Amino acid sequence: MKNTNNNKHAEILCIGSELLLGNIVNSNSRWLAEELALIGVPHYRQSVVGDNFARIKELVLEASKRSRLLITTGGLGPTPDDITHETLAAVFNSSLETRNEVYVDIEKKVKTNIDISSNNLFKQTLLPPNSKIIPNPTGTAPGIIWTPKPGFTVMTFPGVPSELKNMWAKTAVPWIKNNLAINEIFHSKIMKFVGISESNLAQQIDDLLQKENPTVAPYASLGEVKLRITAKAKTIEIAQNLINPIEKELRFRTGLKCFGTDNESLPSVVLDLLRQRGQTLAVAESCTGGSVGAALTSVPGSSDVFRGGVIAYSNEIKHSMLNVSNKLLSEYGAVSSEVAKAMAEGAKTRLNADWAVAITGLSGPGGGSQAKPIGLVEFAVASPRGCYLNSEKFSSHLDRDGIRKLCVMNALNQLRLLLLSQS
């Protein structure tokens, strides 16, 4: 990155004492950074200060001297420590006025939502007179786009991530595109992988990771690795043409490890595969307690494929609701491939589905033994052509939450691979 003209830069300021106390991770900074990169606006500084007049003022003054655009989050709420707008007004010697459209909007929200108290809310209607309002469809605190002096604009957003995201796309992005001369855009495609570690994947594609346009950058979360292919170009079409051959090469090298791109998720991919065949799915969950069902039903429209399931947390339920025989349970124990198989077959039959996935395992921290340690999980997939079994021993470094997340990924990926092999 080259620093050619300071006054073309953007910077991010997150306001909130809770960030200085370390109570929460600053996810807004990361999200805004990513968004700015995607629309081709370089930013060179991120700051955090508390809900403190003097310190917000100091930072805004600095930013107004070195940057073209300051994006703030936080401090727009109704409580006394929310002082972003009044501090901004003070920095630039502006008054604050009650903005009627905001007043009307808040009044409406108060009337239709008994959870919102009207006290203090009207503080949020006080904005600098010549600022443009960023409406907040999901909350009461609007943001503003304000140019208090030539060549310097400030955009304010609430600290609540969902409100920020909602407001950002509708107002900030168009403003930036119209007002900052952006010659080149960044365009990205994300490829998603399962069943391969980040370092293993990086090793296979080392040469591609060195490329400059498009760039290929890996990042990993538990059980999933993503590659972001980012091209810089004058138009989205040109960028896509730069990305396509790299995607093709990556798919060639990684085969079935790549399960999808961009907005696809493992649940959505599995549901699509089943939908294409007109087949249905049921789940039988012990240690995951409903997490596979929750993941599948997080996808809108899942109801045409997903019939439901049984959360069989106790042995009695495995028996009464999934037809697992007490003999199997006592002979092999609840965490066994025999019981997993019986659970999957029971779910397939009882819920009248074409496919069923079963999970039974030990997610800890209690309940492990030498023969059956924490992290041991038995999977079964009952298909129209028979039942497939798989056993995993997840790392002892993982906590309960981590093991359960990997169980969900693993079960869905096994189902995906079977669906692909039976097509």
Added chain:
Amino acid sequence: MKNTNNNKHAEILCIGSELLLGNIVNSNSRWLAEELALIGVPHYRQSVVGDNFARIKELVLEASKRSRLLITTGGLGPTPDDITHETLAAVFNSSLETRNEVYVDIEKKVKTNIDISSNNLFKQTLLPPNSKIIPNPTGTAPGIIWTPKPGFTVMTFPGVPSELKNMWAKTAVPWIKNNLAINEIFHSKIMKFVGISESNLAQQIDDLLQKENPTVAPYASLGEVKLRITAKAKTIEIAQNLINPIEKELRFRTGLKCFGTDNESLPSVVLDLLRQRGQTLAVAESCTGGSVGAALTSVPGSSDVFRGGVIAYSNEIKHSMLNVSNKLLSEYGAVSSEVAKAMAEGAKTRLNADWAVAITGLSGPGGGSQAKPIGLVEFAVASPRGCYLNSEKFSSHLDRDGIRKLCVMNALNQLRLLLLSQS
């Protein structure tokens, strides 16, 4: 917080272009913030800049004027973009010297670890002559504690979180305790609320939000509001004595809205209430698809209370697995209080539990109608003393994910309130 003397302040600077691209969340800032709060060092600013000489220099210069202590992370590695130490040296007109102890340490690590390539590593031995070395037991890049001018100290750490944490405790904490006169520590207690909005809660406790020691600060996430009570005192005991009366007053004013403190969650509280009575719980989930079961089983040891449940996503499953009559389903529809009641009673009976919670609703985006709009959710709790019904219409501004999360909170809170009322 009062800004009495700028030169007693600490600030955090995280260096790394990947943070500006939004590739990763800045977890180091949060971690350092929490550590500083715990040892009683207030810090008032966090910044992020890329691996860029001019911008690191600018920020270090600023910090050296306003702060007593600057803590940096990142830019200590062997690659050409790692320039933290050379930039610091340039800011304060210092030379860099190869430090023999670091050289010996790196040489040893290269010999005993085939994963470390010796290329460029010796760049990391170059440090300002009068700086104190912070050894890095798990990596090759050491940090420094350096006082380049009276009243200003800079501490440098690698950006790798595990290396930072390791090095911090052994060197930074003792240095801070010996060199910054810390007379007081911070101690916090978090109180958690459900069924009340942040603004409503703030209104009820407006006077407490003005307090200075302890401070009371609200923050909200979807469906939950937290209050952090933070006391500053010489010892934890004194801090607790400051916090206790405020907690008592908050409980008095908010009654049953407060469901727990610190590490308690709504699922853990509900499970504890049931455990105390020796009673069991089952769930019947339609629109939440297993999320209530997943939330309950996220708590270790939930198996003594939670028996399991039925994910009844389709009407057939509601009928076959939960005894909901087809007449009810066709007459009132799947999203109706009649069906919710039958689901709860069916789950209680079929899963042989003392209590059962049922949820059926429309979480969107498709499937709504004028009579039954998106966001309409019917809840039922079957208890040993009969079935309780509740209907909610969640805001149309919420997405599918948001509605489902609120459903889980709502169902568990209804169960909690019934358990408390029947005790």
